[in-house]
Amino acid sequence: xxxxxxxxxxxxxxxxxxxxxxxxxxxxxxxxxxxxxxxxxxxxxxxxxxxxxxxxxxxxxxxxxxxxxxxxxxxxxxxxxxxxxxxxxxxxxxxxxxxxxxxxxxxxxxxxxxxxxxxxxxxxxxxxxxxxxxxxxxxxxxxxxxxxxxxxxxxxxxxxxxxxxxxxxxxxxxxxxxxxxxxxxxxxxxxxxxxxxxxxxxxxxxxxxxxxxxxxxxxxxxxxxx
Amino acid sequence: xxxxxxxxxxxxxxxxxxxxxxxxxxxxxxxxxxxxxxxxxxxxxxxxxxxxxxxxxxxxxxxxxxxxxxxxxxxxxxxxxxxxxxxxxxxxxxxxxxxxxxxxxxxxxxxxxxxxxxxxxxxxxxxxxxxxxxxxxxxxxxxxxxxxxxxxxxxxxxxxxxxxxxxxxxxxxxxxxxxxxxxxxxxxxxxxxxxxxxxxxxxxxxxxxxxxxxxxxxxxxxxxxx
DNA sequence: AAAACAAAGTGATATATATCAACAAATGAT
DNA sequence: ATCATTTGTTGATATATATCACTTTGTTTT
Numbered sequence: 001x002x003x004x005x006x007x008x009x010x011x012x013x014x015x016x017x018x019x020x021x022x023x024x025x026x027x028x029x030x031x032x033x034x035x036x037x038x039x040x041x042x043x044x045x046x047x048x049x050x051x052x053x054x055x056x057x058x059x060x061x062x063x064x065x066x067x068x069x070x071x072x073x074x075x076x077x078x079x080x081x082x083x084x085x086x087x088x089x090x091x092x093x094x095x096x097x098x099x100x101x102x103x104x105x106x107x108x109x110x111x112x113x114x115x116x117x118x119x120x121x122x123x124x125x126x127x128x129x130x131x132x133x134x135x136x137x138x139x140x141x142x143x144x145x146x147x148x149x150x151x152x153x154x155x156x157x158x159x160x161x162x163x164x165x166x167x168x169x170x171x172x173x174x175x176x177x178x179x180x181x182x183x184x185x186x187x188x189x190x191x192x193x194x195x196x197x198x199x200x201x202x203x204x205x206x207x208x209x210x211x212x213x214x215x216x217x218x219x220x221x222x223x224x225x226x
Numbered sequence: 227x228x229x230x231x232x233x234x235x236x237x238x239x240x241x242x243x244x245x246x247x248x249x250x251x252x253x254x255x256x257x258x259x260x261x262x263x264x265x266x267x268x269x270x271x272x273x274x275x276x277x278x279x280x281x282x283x284x285x286x287x288x289x290x291x292x293x294x295x296x297x298x299x300x301x302x303x304x305x306x307x308x309x310x311x312x313x314x315x316x317x318x319x320x321x322x323x324x325x326x327x328x329x330x331x332x333x334x335x336x337x338x339x340x341x342x343x344x345x346x347x348x349x350x351x352x353x354x355x356x357x358x359x360x361x362x363x364x365x366x367x368x369x370x371x372x373x374x375x376x377x378x379x380x381x382x383x384x385x386x387x388x389x390x391x392x393x394x395x396x397x398x399x400x401x402x403x404x405x406x407x408x409x410x411x412x413x414x415x416x417x418x419x420x421x422x423x424x425x426x427x428x429x430x431x432x433x434x435x436x437x438x439x440x441x442x443x444x445x446x447x448x449x450x451x452x
Numbered sequence: 453a454a455a456a457c458a459a460a461g462t463g464a465t466a467t468a469t470a471t472c473a474a475c476a477a478a479t480g481a482t
Numbered sequence: 483a484t485c486a487t488t489t490g491t492t493g494a495t496a497t498a499t500a501t502c503a504c505t506t507t508g509t510t511t512t
Contacts, residue, residue: 020404063365067452069373085358085365088351094365117351124350125314125343131357132311138364139311139320146411147295147374150469177490185372187470192491208478208490226293376499403460413500418461434460434508 017122026116030108035099037174041082048086050107054078057103058165058174060094062182072175072182073141075100075165088114100174145185148226153184154194156222158204162213169213179201243348252342256334261325263400267308270322274312276333280304282331284391284400288322288408298401298408299367301326301391307356314340326400371411374452379410380420381449384430388439396438 018026032055035041041052043063054076061082063071064133073095076082086092087110117124144156157180162169175183181191198204203219205212244252258281261267267278270290273315280302287308289297297322302308312318313336343350370382385404388395401409407417424430429445439445 043356062416065369065373066450067373069369071368071372085361087257087358088355088356089362094362114351117354118347120351121344121347124347124354125340127354128343128350128357129314131354131361132313134361135311135357135364136315136320138361138368140362142297142368142371143289143295145368146297147291147293188489189471189491190469196491225290402458414459415461415501416499422461 005029015123017120017126018116019120022116022120022123023110026108029112029176033107033172034103035103035105037099037101037103039099040104041097041099041103041105042093046091046093048084048091048093049110051087051110051113052082052097053106053108054080054082055104055106059097059101059103060100060175060179062098063094064096070182071145071185072179074137075161077165083113084112094226148223150186150194151197151222152224152226154180154191155219156212157184158198158211159216159219159223161211162216169209169216172209173211174209182220241349243346243352244342248342248346248349252334253340255338256332259331259333261329261331263325263327263329265325265329267323267325267329267331268319270319272319274310274317274319275336277313277336277339278308278323279332279334280306280308281330281332283331284326285323285329286326286401286405288324289320290322296408297371297411298405299388300363301401303391309339370406374449376410376412376416376420377423377448378450378452379412380406380417381445382423383410383435383447384424384439385442385449387437388442395442396436398435399437400435 005032015023015026035057041059042106044046058077059082060075060085061073063073076097082097082105085094091110117127122129145153148156160183161171161173161175165171177191178188181188184191186194195204195206198219199206201218203213203215203222205214241249241252254329267285268274270288281304284301284303285308287299287300289299302323307329308323311320317336344355360368371379374382386409387397387399387401391397392399403417404414407414410417412420421430421432424445425432429439429441429448431440
């Protein structure tokens, strides 16, 4: 891990409610860290000492359990903030974050972050709104992953990648088949087989890391039906 | 639904960080509502107008999806607060709450609640901590429900009921087999069969609504192994 | 108490999905 | 370029779990 200290170029939407003086304090202590593809930005269970802002690059968020099973929860990229529910609870990380490509991040001391929350009500309120959005997303994830069958779950993953991560019906992904499996709660082999089915039905086209969604309406329908 | 207006006798832990003046404001506007067993306290999708504090009685929290499948997320009882992630986002309920027995609740206007959050930093911070705990619980739920097999999931449910809800190895529950199924993401029939297996193995005893956990260590082991 | 209804329980069968084993293709190292 | 290693792919088989049809038990209603 390279550890180049310099200024952040970008500013997260999240920090909009800070005043100039507060922004100056943040600027004074924050530092940039570069991660190479495959490197772990932080590991589940470790101490939460900084709130991390992604300046550049895509990262995957992993929920790991004691039996070596992993859920790939989501993909984070600029201007996402990586905090995690350890903030103001046990100050530990409850998921791991791994860089999918070379990634540039900005570290903000969590003690400073807490001071900002305590001294700026709109900032606190926007954090509360953010956390509630996270909870809504987790509700949806819980429903999708437990109630839907493989086809529906894989359709969800493909729609998520296309709409949210790559913002295009056509994309080349850094995710392996196993990553896609971990996102969709299925095995490697089942992902491959189901992708093959989708391809045979003319819903998508894919080869290796290349994906193209041909019939989004059908995919949405599969997602809805579960 | 009866709608008897009077004072709340109990005060949630949650409101500890309020000062006297703020408590007075809350007291002035809050009102008590009684629900009978089976009645819906609020329905998923409806407007979030009040934060509800449970004074007495047990309620179930239901996550409903568009295909009529339901997850029973948890059981709430005094001194739990029912707010939900609609607060400061879309001001809608993202789950339904149904009374399992006669339940006494205290309604607090959500606009007043928001004012309190904005005017009292420690209160805001304790809300943030609460939301983060909720997220940690959801992470665990997500991992448990997607990674574990039936035995492990049902073991989790039994441990939850014994430890958290009834706080005794022996309890008579208001939950039906279907409720237990919805908590454990399995069918009615599978719950019955698995309970029978546990009984045959001397891990639990149960008959109708009566449950007794005989070998908690074994149950914990089943839960861990998944 | 009888009837009606809901909830609990059982067995047979179907189905979704994982597992295993083997191989092909792509990628990286020497 | 060749070998080694990982990643992707395929087919055969095993297994967990749902579904369906039915019986039994318990609980409310008249």
